[in-house]
Amino acid sequence: MNALARMVRSQAGASVIATLLALLIVTLVIAAGGYDIGHAATALWNGSVGSPYSFFSGTLVRATPLIIVGLAVAVAFQAGVLNIGAEGQLLAGAAAAMTAGLAMTGWPGWISVPAELIAGMLAGAACAGIAAVLKRSFGVLEVISTLMLNFVALYGVSYLVRGPLEEPTHTYPETLRLAESARLPVIIPGQRLHLGFIIAVVLAIAAWWFVRSTATGFRIRAVGAGAAAAASAGRVSVDRVVFGTFLASGALAGLGGGVQVTGVTYKLFELISPGYGYTAIAVALLARLNPLAVVVAGIFFGALEAGGAGMQRDAGVPAGFVYAIEALVILGVLAVDRVRTYAGAHSAPVAGERAA
């Protein structure tokens, strides 16, 4: 077996190959578009990791919601729940956290900040809960219901910032800013990096431990990998596990929204998320649903987004190319998985086609 085949067979190797393929394709497209590759690459580097400011205030700030929401997607996918509504759950969480924050003006931070984040989690869980109930009661595919709920949440936020939560002068479609005390503290003086990043990393470690070491985590994995066997051999209540995981996933995505308003924007407006909920799907898949790898993948995508902004500003290369990388990474991971399946077919016996 040559080195490439070995790499394809390891999970991390597959992700690395997919990423390199995506970067290569986008590089070729950028070159074909007549842009100076060297200039673009320098701008990408400078905008993401080239200086302490770009790394701590650009890359890691963008990585924070990607990690938290990436965990939401990874946990759901582990149970076989295809929650692609993290964007909507994030928006619901952001709106709820903002509402709580504005309502608690004047309260001490150690009460109002946790209350905001809890409100975000509850709203995210409620948003996912609609899809979970539809699935459990009527068999509605969550891929469709969660995707549609994204639009409901998006227009819900539009309504809030143009209606009940709009700032008093009615000049801009956005809320008032949170009071200083109601914000997540900055953890490095002079940078924008806030406590949310620490929360994200702690959550990733906790999720990794939970899925790996607890009985509930094992049930989640077993239901995702073989629901019929879990039900028959383990007498696991598959419906309950799916329902619970769905709510937990929504809560995590909602927390991502809460962290974003309390740590970065300090106010709610329509474009509060540049599609973090969708990018989080790429993060989770690139991380092969492993919570620890979600941190790495989240920082990688955070760097791409920060660097992409720099690339557009300094080299005139549209940041859209960076989003193309994200999409190509997903396709690359799926393609490499196919190859792995075929490669694995030689070593593992496949179940014979059912003969009747």
Next chain:
Amino acid sequence: MDFHRRADWAVTDPAYALTLHGITKQFGSTVALDGADFDVRAGTLHALLGENGAGKTTLMRLAFGMLRADAGTIEVDGTPRRWRSSADAIAAGIGMVHQHFLLIPAMTVAENVSLGDRGILRGFNPRAAADRVRRIGTETGLVLDPAACVADLAVGAQQRLEIVKALARDARILILDEPTAVLSPAESQELYAWLRAFVARGHTVVIITHKVREALAIADDLTVLRRGRTVLTGSSRNLDEIAVIGAMIGASVTADAPATANVSAPGAAVMSLEHVSVIDERGVQRLRDVSMEVRAGEIVGIAGVEGSGQHELLRVLAGRLTADRGHVKTPAHIGFVPADRLRDALVPAMTLTENLALKDSGSARGIVNWDSYEARAAATIRGHDVRTSGPEALAGALSGGNQQKFVLGRELEGSPEALVVENPTRGLDIRAAAHVLAELRSARVAGVAVAVYSSDLDEVLSIADRMIVCFDGNATATAVDAGAVARALVGLG
């Protein structure tokens, strides 16, 4: 009703419309067909019988060019043929109606009939297509509205459409896979009458079925497959239900009762059902007022032809299915070995350690002690002769026999009070099968209450202390004797 009779196709020589000889087909490590022979006389209705997994559908898919045989010959009207695809078989005059219809619900009848027309440049002419459906309707009596949407058709009409599709391509040999499975009794009668008329016009029909009584009533000839081999073939006039059932499930009915001495005296009832009924989600009654018990230290054998209620009975006994009526007593610690091990027993993508932990997964709380599960998986591997690299091997990487040994070992771990086993040797080679049966016997000696179902009657009879036979949702106790069981299997008990 005059079907265009072809002068060049009289029922003279060749006497056989379809001849399959020495057909062998393997899927991965599973042998689906093992040198099967199948001869269909021209101008007859031939029933192909066998239990689930006997290889009936695979054999007919080979005849229809959907699959390619590993070995064996196919002859149509006495001419040797090699199919590259179904298109070749269709061109040779073979048509097949699959158990699950291959129709596009959103399209009309005429559109569905025209779907298989060859040629990229040939346009679709709606009027000509409709005319063709009407013409076939008047010629054959299979009348359908060409403009009707398939989604609006009843199941019987959809099946007529499938036949019309085959006739539109001039099929002379029609193969139908379980054609009456989805039909009401009245629709079945109608279909059979039509098939008889089709045969009377000189054409040939093969029906795949496991309904013995129906096959004997309407077919000229019967062939029975078991485990990929032809075990019985002949004219339906010379065969009776018991002989056919015996061939299907693998028992020579004339054989004496096997001398299964009941070595251990059974103890108290461990599993018991009283007046249990089960109704499935489609509203079909699967079990009717069943009462039975399994005592400690005995093996109760369960037999039943496909769909007779044994599937549900086993799951009620194992506590995996809740009865709609009646009283069920099963112990808390009960092992269950389902037939479909890669779906219901194991998670192929998980390690053996994780698959061992699976059995506690529904009730486990708190933190999982993986070290302990790994040790238990290692002990199971050692204790039950599972050939694998170790507890960290993926379950999907094991051979079928080793997977089954691991599942059985897992379910026997920690001395369960009862064990429910379904088709335990399906797909295993002789050595692995013997090992599994030996494990069941030693479980009985250890005082476990064992219930075993197998679609192979010889196998159940060889290990059972008592027999329960399922027929149409009823469970009847019979002697441990092939003749008695065969009669009960068709409701003559």
